[in-house]
Amino acid sequence: MCVWWYMCVWWYKAGMDVSGGNHRHEAPWKRMSKEELDNQYSPSRWVVRLGAEEAMRTYSQIGNEAGLEVPPAHLPHFIGEEVTKRARATGRSLLNVPYGDGDGEKLDIYLPEAVSEAMPFLVFFHGGYWQSGSKDTSAFMVNPLTAQGVAVVIVAYDIAPKGTLDQMVDQVTQSIVFVQKQYPGNQGIYLCGHSAGAHLAAMMLLADWTKHGVTPNLKGFFLLSGVYDLEPIMHTSENAPLLPALEDAQRNSPLWQLETAPTQPADPACRILVTVGQHDSPEFHRQSREFYQTLCQGGWKASFEELHDMDHFEILWNLTQEDYVLTQIILKTIFQES
Numbered sequence: 001m002c003v004w005w006y007m008c009v010w011w012y013k014a015g016m017d018v019s020g021g022n023h024r025h026e027a028p029w030k031r032m033s034k035e036e037l038d039n040q041y042s043p044s045r046w047v048v049r050l051g052a053e054e055a056m057r058t059y060s061q062i063g064n065e066a067g068l069e070v071p072p073a074h075l076p077h078f079i080g081e082e083v084t085k086r087a088r089a090t091g092r093s094l095l096n097v098p099y100g101d102g103d104g105e106k107l108d109i110y111l112p113e114a115v116s117e118a119m120p121f122l123v124f125f126h127g128g129y130w131q132s133g134s135k136d137t138s139a140f141m142v143n144p145l146t147a148q149g150v151a152v153v154i155v156a157y158d159i160a161p162k163g164t165l166d167q168m169v170d171q172v173t174q175s176i177v178f179v180q181k182q183y184p185g186n187q188g189i190y191l192c193g194h195s196a197g198a199h200l201a202a203m204m205l206l207a208d209w210t211k212h213g214v215t216p217n218l219k220g221f222f223l224l225s226g227v228y229d230l231e232p233i234m235h236t237s238e239n240a241p242l243l244p245a246l247e248d249a250q251r252n253s254p255l256w257q258l259e260t261a262p263t264q265p266a267d268p269a270c271r272i273l274v275t276v277g278q279h280d281s282p283e284f285h286r287q288s289r290e291f292y293q294t295l296c297q298g299g300w301k302a303s304f305e306e307l308h309d310m311d312h313f314e315i316l317w318n319l320t321q322e323d324y325v326l327t328q329i330i331l332k333t334i335f336q337e338s
């Protein structure tokens, strides 16, 4: 009887963690095999159109017939390259502006036709599991936003193996400080990130700006198909090298951090939109929902949107379109119409 009792207590405690809650004990990923985790965290395996002829028809406005020759894993960046060329063709961009001393610490600024002191800024962080992607393939939202008077900044950061996750978080912080110092009269800085870039943007909810001598005028976050708990990711073949120890995953997990040490919103009016594509994997859905719920419990002004018939990549690619539901939500949020 005694042995039984000890075993039960041990089993229960083993499921608890220092977050003080025991929902992690039930986290579905803990029951998944390595193969299943690899599957859940490989977004390209969940797409419904990517690489198919229909995708090229849908994206004919972006794409290039040669896209069909490109292997699916490379297609996201390939499409981004075409889009970025178009965004730069307007000629209202400041490219490769340094925000730090490092070679990789550069950003591109895309300006609206009517430049003013008081423009709102959307600052974008690309995805690619912290190992691929570039600012040069990520200018999706530039044209529809600059057309409405929003300046768009696309940030480069040192992806692995050059950069570590901690360094990337630091570079993202610096890039925002740079925008605030360069444009102190801005009408609001809105952070937007896709996938691993949504993770980096979400890490800014925990930033300590006092060390940087300026508090950015952060008014909103648009988090697209992100990952917020890196613990399951450290068990995947693609990301294991980035996260050698559990502490690395926890330190860089906004979900874990907000659960363990809830941070009060500096500006209670700051809006956070957590979105996930309908065709994203169940693990991506779970991460977004849990992050949204944690934000609500912490007193943040958060909202959640599952984007109908979108996969992990389309959720971003469609931002080239002014009438796309997410482009409209972003514009309405920036112009405070909702």
Ligand SMILES: N[C@@H](CC(=O)c1ccccc1NC=O)C(=O)O
Pocket: 041, 042, 043, 044, 045, 073, 076, 077, 127, 128, 129, 130, 133, 194, 195, 196, 197, 238
């Ligand atoms: N090898 C990954 C690639 C990937 O995850 C990805 C590619 C482009 C942009 C974002 C991505 N995911 C997260 O950052 C996959 O299986 O889809």
